[in-house]
Amino acid sequence: MLTPIVIDGLSDAALLFLVAVGLTMVFGVLRVVNIAHGSFFALGAYAAITLGLWAGALGLSQALSYGALVLSALLVAALFGPLTERLCLRATYGRGEIAQMLVTFGIFLILDDVQKLVFGVQERQNDAPLSLLGVCNLGGIVYPVYQIALVGLAVVVAFSLRWFLRGTRAGKLVLSVVHDAEMARFSGIDTAKVSVAAFTFGVFLAALGGSLASPITGAAPGMSAEATILAFAVAAIGGLGRVEGAGLAALIVGLGRAFAVYYAPAFDRATPYLVMFAVLLFRPQGLLGVVETRRL
Amino acid sequence: MxxxxxxxxxxxxxxxxxxxxxxxxxxxxxxxxxxxxxxxxxxxxxxxxxxxxxxxxxxxxxxxxxxxxxxxxxxxxxxxIARAFQIPQLFAEHTVLENLLLAAAARRGFWRPFSAISRPCYLEEAREALGLLGLEGCASQRAAQLSEGTRKLVDIAMALALRxxxxxxxxxxxxxxxxxxxxxxxxxxxxxxxxxxxxxxxxxxxxxxxxxxxxxxxxxxxxxxxxxxxxxxxxxxxxxxxxxxxx
Amino acid sequence: MKGPRALLWVCLAAAAVAVALASPWASFILTVALAKGLAALGVALLLRAGLMSLGHALFYAAGGYGAAYLARWLGVTDLLLLLGAGFLSATVLGLFTGAVLVRYRAIFFAMLNLAASMVFFSLVTKLYNLTGGSDGMPLPVPTMFGLKPGQGLFYLTLACVFVCAGGLRRYLDSAMGQGLGAIATNEIRLEYLGISVNGLLFVNYAISAGLGGLGGALAAIAIGHVTPELFFWTTSAQLLLGAALGGAGSVAGPFAGMLLLEGVRTAASQYAPLLWEMAMGLCALAVALFVPQGLSGIVDLPQQWKRAVQ
Structure with a gap:
């Protein structure tokens, strides 16, 4: 009994991590909580499914579906990242949280309808990436290999993000801007450019999460809201802005949800929120978050 | 002593x-x-x-x-025990007088939802605190628009209004x-x-x-x-x- | 309340009555819009303190369900009792959630409110036997002192609006009301004046929940039905945008914002159901980027220009 629950929990955790990682990274870097995060997640999923189906319809190799997963995330990021940051977000820097939340919420609402207009209100699915890899048997239960591979993918994303931020010049540049924007500006860094790049990268991560998850979850209206809420729950449990925290939180919520599915099915959807309330009640800064006190 | x-x-x-x-x-x-x-x-x-x-x-x-x-x-x-701050801590969007009215009301009778903050007793106390530091002139200015020196004075006046x-x-x-x-x-x-x-x-x-x-x-x-x-x-x-x- | 503002209110009321007399359909639309305006006023109270709730539908829905349960369990049809039940159930819920949520700020406050409302949404949808699931529950045609009120509901709503708006006007002019703006700009100073910031937010949260419940009960009685959709985040979004669009700076703002928004919603549901959220989104962008004070800011613009010229 335990093995399937743990496997379900782990693959759910992988999905949750992919949902949350972009949100938490953008907050860590720009101090912006992007309520539209879930919209980019959903757009990534829609784009991946659409591209994959096109490739299939054109008679191209099915393996191209995997390329479509990454390509679609790139497309969404290139299309929406710079546009959103330049036109909307930039005007809100330094104007308080409400302006920022309203703007990202506005973008969220607009994109929600854009999705319905462009992709329709039917659920969409492309299971080519799923079926190509076949299935495997773990502890007597049959799983799609892709679902198991996703756990590995999530770990790869986590570590490459860590390496990017800490180990590369571009990453260090970004972190220096986060650390002290004023100082960075004085030392000749174009902070405006860094902001666009960081936000676009965040959109890319959100869309990548959506596209990688799409073979399993499909795409349907309502997905963006759920993704935003889930992403925030996971990010908040781990500590907003902490990538490692998001990983830890995804594990907890994923396993918790898997147990709920077996033992208390009425609560499976509410699990992430209940975990979030429980954690924030005792640690408002999240599991790995740091408390910031204002100097007087 | x-x-x-x-x-x-x-x-x-x-x-x-x-x-x-x-x-x-x-x-x-x-x-x-x-x-x-x-x-x-x-x-x-x-x-x-x-x-x-x-x-x-x-x-x-x-x-x-x-x-x-x-x-x-x-x-x-x-x-x-009252405190004035190194970096003045004011209510930036309120006027100077409103800042002091809040301080005066905070001392007593703050939790009355239907009694106006501009009641004479609060006004008198607020004006008195302003008068002590010679701030009467800027009573109707928004706190965010004041010079650093004036902000410091208002900050101290708020502490004084707590008596x-x-x-x-x-x-x-x-x-x-x-x-x-x-x-x-x-x-x-x-x-x-x-x-x-x-x-x-x-x-x-x-x-x-x-x-x-x-x-x-x-x-x-x-x-x-x-x-x-x-x-x-x-x-x-x-x-x-x-x-x-x-x- | 002085001069032009009082006049504005009288004109508004007269216009509302005239429209309502013109057709029952219009009076229904107005009733719902004003009821939502009450809930939006509650959201505006939180905005004043610098807090944005993305889950106020929780109280709006609780008001509706509270009234529906009173009718279902006790067979009550009296309008005032139903309203009282809605108001009370939302206020009590507000006391509980508020006790926890006023400790959080910024996005945490926004998202935790959203999460609370969505937990209720998923539970109400799933617990079919208790809540009627996604079919919801009907409300009876209400009576008032044994009479069938007909258009009475509209006038009662109007009366609620005036009583609440008047009360809130005074509340906002009190030290507590002024303290809300102070929370938005400097919590630490407020604590150093001896005021419990979370205590003030808690009282404010309860009032805002009560307003949401009152609005929700009125709307539910007018519609004659409650469904889990009331808990859904799109309802919260409308309440929030009504408040932001109208402007949290004045008591009339949220009503004006909600009238406008409800008009857009009615039009959208008829002609372009897929554009409703987009319309709300555009409102959000417009308010955040161009008119931070909302409609009530636009009303004040001439005065600001005058001041600028002087």
Whole structure:
């Protein structure tokens, strides 16, 4: 009994991590909580499914579906990242949280309808990436290999993000801007450019999460809201802005949800929120978050 | 003179840095005590502990017989200890008068949902506090639009409007030109003396200390290394050396 | 309340009555819009303190369900009792959630409110036997002192609007009301004046929940039905945008904003159901980027220009 629950929990955790990682990274870097995060997640999923189906319809190799997963995330990021940051977000820097939340919420609402207009209100699915890899048997239960591979993918994303931020010049540049924007500006860094790049990268991560998850979850209206809420729950449990925290939180919520599915099915959807309330009640800064006190 | 506030064996640490190292210090009723010392010697930390913003790792502060270390700033304020800040803490979107009305209302009768804040009794108290520091002229200006010097005065006026028994002021003249500083201190210290409020002020300008303090406590790396009359203390060459770095 | 503002209110009321008399359909639309305006007023109270709730539908829905349960369990049809039940159930819920949520700020406050409302949404949808699941529950045609009120509901709503708006006007002029703006700019100073910031937010949260419940009960009675959709985030979004669009700076703002928004919603549901959220989104962008004070800011613009010229 335990093995399937743990496997379900782990693959759910992988999905949750992919949902949350972009949100938490953008907050860590720009101090912006992007309520539209879930919209980019959903757009990534829609784009991946659409591209994959096109490739299939054109008679191209099915393996191209995997390329479509990454390509679609790139497309969404290139299309929406710079546009959103330049036109909307930039005007809100330094104007308080409400302006920022309203703007990202506005973008969220607009994109929600854009999705319905462009992709329709039917659920969409492309299971080519799923079926190509076949299935495997773990502890007597049959799983799609892709679902198991996703756990590995999530770990790869986590570590490459860590390496990017800490180990590369571009990453260090970004972190220096986060650390002290004023100082960075004085030392000749174009902070405006860094902001666009960081936000676009965040959109890319959100869309990548959506596209990688799409073979399993499909795409349907309502997905963006759920993704935003889930992403925030996971990010908040781990500590907003902490990538490692998001990983830890995804594990907890994923396993918790898997147990709920077996033992208390009425609560499976509410699990992430209940975990979030429980954690924030005792640690408002999240599991790995740091408390910031204002100097007087 | 009777002691009004007593810090006993206070210890505060941030991570590994010790900001207060077994501090014992007494504030006497009706005195003006200056706290001096180089940057990072623990002056503001002491004020923060006494007003409840930071909890000490060990030790205790007594106000009369009341232990303060476990109380919130608001509870300490209600006991009669007010504070003015190094960086003025105002309600930026309210006018100066509204800032003081809030302070006057906070002292008594704040929790009445249907009684207007501009009631005559509050207005009178607010105007009085403004008058003490010569701020009547800017009553209708928004706090965000004031100059730094005026902001400092409004910040102090809000503390005064609480009619405290003990007032902490954290560098009342920092960030203000020296001409302005004298004017501010003259107004503030006069008002405090007239109101009979015991005062503790953190100061880096020795001229101000010489002029207004009855007593001085010198801080160095989280300890009080000397205390006494200003002229005695400020002439001690060793002490002058230890606080030389702070100006 | 002085001069032009009082006049504005009288004109508004007269216009509302005229429109309502013109057709029962219009009076229904107006009733719902004003009821939502009450809930939006609750959201505006939080905005004043610098807090944005993305889950206020929780109280709006609780008001509706509270009234529906009273009718279902006790067979009550009296309008005032139903309203009272809605108001009370939302206020009590507000006391509980508020006790926890006022400790959080900024996005945490926004998202935790959203999460709370969505937990209720998923539970109400799933617990079919208790809540009627996604079918919801019907409300009876209400009576008032044994009479069938007909258009009475509209006038009662109008009366609620005036009583609440008047009360809130005074509340906002009190030290507590002014304290809300102070929370938005400097919590620490407020604590150093001896005021419990979370205590003030808690009272304010409860009032805002009560307003949401009152609005929700009125709307539910007018519609004659409650469904889990009431808990859904799109309802919260409408309440929030009504408040932001109208402007939290004045008591009339949220009503004006909600009238406008409800008009857009009615039009959208008829002609372009897929554009409703987009319309709300555009409103959000417009408010955040161009008119931070909302409609009530636009009303004040001439005065600001005058001041600028002087």
């Amino acid at each position: 009777k002691p009004i506030l007593k810090a006993e064996d206070l210890q505060v640490a941030f991570g590994g840095v010790i900001a207060a190292d077994r501090v014992n210090l007494t504030v006497l009723a009706d005195e003006v005590l200056a706290i001096v010392g180089s940057n990072g010697s623990g002056k503001t930390t002491f004020v923060n502990v006494c007003t409840g913003y930071i909890k000490p790792r060990r030790g205790e502060v007594y106000f009369g017989n009341t232990a303060l270390s476990r109380l919130h700033p608001r509870a300490i304020t209600r006991l009669g 405290p028994r003990l007032l902490f002021m954290d560098e009342p003249t920092s960030g203000v030109s020296s001409d302005e500083a004298i004017v501010i201190m003259e107004a503030v210290m006069g008002a405090l003396a007239r109101a009979g409020i015991t005062t503790v002020f953190v100061e880096h300008d020795m001229e101000m200390v010489r002029r207004y303090a009855h007593r001085v406590a010198v801080w160095e790396s989280g300890r009080v290394v000397a205390q006494g009359q200003p002229h005695g203390i400020l002439h001690d060459s060793q002490i002058r050396e230890s606080i030389a770095g702070m100006a």
